[in-house]
Amino acid sequence: xxxxxxxxxxPLAGLASIAMLATMGLVAGTANAAPSSAAEDxxxxxxGNAGSVTGYKGETLADLAGGYGYDGETWTADGKTPVDxxxxxxxxxxxxxxxxxxxxxxxxxxxxSVVSFDLSGLSSYEQLPGGEYFQVQQGTKELSxxxxxxxxxxxxxxxxxxxxxxxxxxxxxxxxxxxxxxxxVAAGDPGDQVKVTAKTVAGKDAVRTVTxxxxxxxxxxxxxxxxxxxxxxxxxxxxxxxxxIPAWFSYPQDENNTQAETAPVWxxxxxxxxxxxxxxxxxxxxxxxxxxxxxxxxxxAWTVRFYNDGELVSSxxxxxxxxxxxxxxxxxxxxxFKGWLAVSADGVDAxxxxxxxxxxxxxxxxxxxxxxxxxxxxxxxxVRFVAEYGNKTTQxxxxxxxxxxxxKHDDVVKYxxxxxxxxxxxxxxxxxxxxxxxxxxxxxxxYEFGQQFTDTTDDFVLxxxxxxxxxxxxxxxxxxxxxxxANADRFEASSWAAYKTAYKQVxxxxxxxxxxxxxxxxxxxxxxxxxxxLAAAWQKLVFKHETGANVLGxxxxxxxxxxxxxxxxSNTREIAFLTSTTSTSGGWTDEGRLF
Numbered sequence: 362x363x364x365x366x367x368x369x370x371x372p373l374a375g376l377a378s379i380a381m382l383a384t385m386g387l388v389a390g391t392a393n394a395a396p397s398s399a400a401e402d403x404x405x406x407x408x409g410n411a412g413s414v415t416g417y418k419g420e421t422l423a424d425l426a427g428g429y430g431y432d433g434e435t436w437t438a439d440g441k442t443p444v445d446x447x448x449x450x451x452x453x454x455x456x457x458x459x460x461x462x463x464x465x466x467x468x469x470x471x472x473x474s475v476v477s478f479d480l481s482g483l484s485s486y487e488q489l490p491g492g493e494y495f496q497v498q499q500g501t502k503e504l505s506x507x508x509x510x511x512x513x514x515x516x517x518x519x520x521x522x523x524x525x526x527x528x529x530x531x532x533x534x535x536x537x538x539x540x541x542x543x544x545x546v547a548a549g550d551p552g553d554q555v556k557v558t559a560k561t562v563a564g565k566d567a568v569r570t571v572t573x574x575x576x577x578x579x580x581x582x583x584x585x586x587x588x589x590x591x592x593x594x595x596x597x598x599x600x601x602x603x604x605x606i607p608a609w610f611s612y613p614q615d616e617n618n619t620q621a622e623t624a625p626v627w628x629x630x631x632x633x634x635x636x637x638x639x640x641x642x643x644x645x646x647x648x649x650x651x652x653x654x655x656x657x658x659x660x661x662a663w664t665v666r667f668y669n670d671g672e673l674v675s676s677x678x679x680x681x682x683x684x685x686x687x688x689x690x691x692x693x694x695x696x697x698f699k700g701w702l703a704v705s706a707d708g709v710d711a712x713x714x715x716x717x718x719x720x721x722x723x724x725x726x727x728x729x730x731x732x733x734x735x736x737x738x739x740x741x742x743x744v745r746f747v748a749e750y751g752n753k754t755t756q757x758x759x760x761x762x763x764x765x766x767x768x769k770h771d772d773v774v775k776y777x778x779x780x781x782x783x784x785x786x787x788x789x790x791x792x793x794x795x796x797x798x799x800x801x802x803x804x805x806x807x808y809e810f811g812q813q814f815t816d817t818t819d820d821f822v823l824x825x826x827x828x829x830x831x832x833x834x835x836x837x838x839x840x841x842x843x844x845x846x847a848n849a850d851r852f853e854a855s856s857w858a859a860y861k862t863a864y865k866q867v868x869x870x871x872x873x874x875x876x877x878x879x880x881x882x883x884x885x886x887x888x889x890x891x892x893x894x895l896a897a898a899w900q901k902l903v904f905k906h907e908t909g910a911n912v913l914g915x916x917x918x919x920x921x922x923x924x925x926x927x928x929x930x931s932n933t934r935e936i937a938f939l940t941s942t943t944s945t946s947g948g949w950t951d952e953g954r955l956f
Contacts, residue, residue: 396577397615399706401666401673406454408436418673420610422446422454423586429490429511435459443507446490446586474499474551482558483510486520488588499551509538514587515595517568522561528554563599569646571596571604572653578622579611579659581640598646605643606654611678614664615706617713617742621678622659629654663715663740667701669693669748679740687728687735696750696816700727704745715742751816753779758820761789761801764827768793777814785810788823795885796827797834797892830888835871838892839864842899856903863898867891903950921949 396417397403406425407413411432416425423429423446436444437459444456481493491508512519525543526532529550535543538557546555573581575592584594598604611621627638630653638644638654646652662678669691679685690698703710703719710716715738720726722734727749756776763769773789788810791798801808801823808823828834842848844864849857871891874883904920919936921928928949930936939949 396612397664399613399615401668402613402615404450404453406450406456408432408434409457416450417610417613418451418676419613420450421582421586422448422450423490424580424582424584424610425450426586428586428588429488430492433492433494435491435495435508443491443505445507446511476501476546476551477554478504479554479556480510482556483520483523486516486518486559486562487512488586499553504538504544506539512597514597515570515589517565517570517597519563519568519597519599520559520561521563522559524558524560526556526558528552534560566649567600568597569600569602569649570651571598571646572651573606573627574654574656576622576656577612579609579625581607581609583607600648601646603643603645604652606638606640608640611662613676614743617705617707617709619743620661620681621664623662623678624660626657626659627654628657664743665740665746666744667746667748681741682739684736684738685740685744687730690730691748693748693750695753695755697752697754699749699751700725700729701746702727702749704747706743706745713742713744715740715744719744753816753818757814757818759783759787760820760822761825762822763791763825766793770825779814779816779818782813783810791825793827795889796829797889798825799828800826802826830885830892832875832882832888835883835888835891838895839868839871841895842902851904853903853905856901860898860902863894867894867898870894919951921951923949 402417403415404418404420404425405413405415406422408431411434414426414431422444426446429446435458436456438444438448438454438456440457440459443459475496476499477494477496479494480489480491483489484493487510489510491505495508497504510520521536523535523538523543524532525535525546527546530546530553533542537543546553571594573584573594573596575581575584575594577592580592581594583596584592587595589595594607596604606627609623609625611623614621625640628635629638629644637657644652660680662680665677665679665685666673667675667688670693674691675688677685687701692698703716705713705716710720718738719728719734722728722738723732725732728734728738728746756778759775759777761773761775763772770789770791775787777783777787788801801810803821803823807826842860842864844861852860871883874887874891878884878887900922903922919930921930921936921939928939936951940951
């Protein structure tokens with residue numbers, strides 16, 4: 362850029378204030394501005410199968426594409442209307458050819474439903490955003506301004522009259538293609554073909570050029586689409602016409618210490634008054650007065666970006682030592698927003714003083730509306746803020762699914778809050794003839810129950826694991842609590858007597874089943890039945906007290922049973938409460954002291 366490039370030294374080093382440097386268009390301790398290379402600052406516009414262009418978010422489509430028009434077609438973003446080439450591009454964009462506007466070589470058949478336009482004769486003087494040829498549905502009341510020609514800058518030529526020649530009508534002249542007489546031909550006879558050529562072109566004696574300088578840090582909108590190949594805007598303006606300086610586009614910055622350049626100031630050639638010009642200022646040109654606006658200075662600023670779930674939601678330019686502002690709280694489905702975490706662009710937070718200051722401001726390390734860190738930490742580097750989320754606001758979905766077989770169980774879905782646990786009792790108690798449900802797998806691996814759901818636990822699926830009952834299963838079950846003197850001493854006499862009877866019954870049924878079974882052995886259904894009978898008998902066994910102490914005495918641990926479940930406690934009040942038959946309906950039985 363141009364501006365004050367003289368070396369400045371303070372008489373005393375301590376007097377070299379940031380404020381004094383800033384007035385000179387400089388900022389202490391910063392590198393020269395260079396456009397960001399970060400992918401999130403860029404956007405790509407794809408033109409169907411014809412190609413694509415990549416530029417920066419915030420540029421107009423015309424500037425990003427380097428001119429008005431692409432590949433001679435008429436393009437659309439919504440599938441209905443021609444795209445506006447002055448649209449500011451904010452994200453990757455896909456355009457397609459607008460068929461109803463594309464030129465098709467039709468004759469004047471009465472059943473044709475379109476009016477065709479030929480603007481090829483204007484291409485020497487003007488850019489054609491809708492292509493040289495396009496067609497409009499018959500009956501259209503007016504043409505879209507987005508297909509009308511745009512002057513090529515810098516050639517000292519402006520088309521001042523157009524000759525319009527319809528196939529089904531008399532030629533006529535208009536000074537502008539926005540003239541209502543021209544627009545009505547689009548609603549003319551079906552199959553009409555309209556040719557437009559330049560009838561009168563004003564030359565250098567009647568046309569001036571205005572140049573507005575840009576630099577490597579930015580440019581005024583239109584500079585990259587004016588038909589020239591540099592960062593300077595060049596516009597043809599009629600003698601005594603008015604010109605207004607367009608808005609400035611500043612290239613985004615990404616490194617910790619490189620600043621964007623904003624608020625440009627220009628001076629005009631052949632103006633000894635030193636008058637300064639800014640965006641939006643206008644001048645009226647005289648006769649034979651080409652004018653150039655040279656960039657005098659810019660104000661450097663830091664770039665502050667806010668991201669939510671990987672997407673850029675806000676980008677701000679903030680003067681050195683000033684303050685950013687928080688965007689609206691973002692959201693991600695299923696999670697609670699906690700605040701913004703400051704990070705550096707290069708991932709080395711220690712080298713970014715502003716990031717360090719934000720993290721030190723609050724013990725959480727986050728920036729929120731509540732702690733107001735955003736209004737208390739001055740911006741002195743480029744900073745990124747990333748949305749942080751906490752506890753899930755929705756539950757974790759756990760699906761219990763069966764393996765494939767005839768008669769498989771339907772899926773069972775349960776939901777759990779973050780912080781809760783998934784226990785074996787939460788799983789469905791499925792049964793299957795001839796099989797035992799032995800566990801569950803997650804992604805092919807055995808799942809261990811008792812795990813806690815966290816803020817980051819995703820929904821998951823558990824699959825049932827079945828083990829087929831066999832004669833070996835029955836043999837193992839009979840050995841689990843065998844009928845012998847050692848086991849007899851462990852249980853209360855009445856429960857042991859009942860168990861022995863059930864055990865003998867299972868033994869007899871097992872012997873009978875094996876005797877009548879084919880060579881392949883007993884069926885899985887029979888094995889399942891026998892093991893089930895033994896399991897029912899196990900649940901009725903009651904352990905003996907292992908000491909002679911009072912049931913409610915001391916601190917001895919007792920085992921309580923209820924329907925096959927067991928509970929251990931040494932709390933005398935708890936034992937009394939759970940086993941009471943008068944004050945509660947607990948239904949628990951005290952099996953005695955164990956240790």
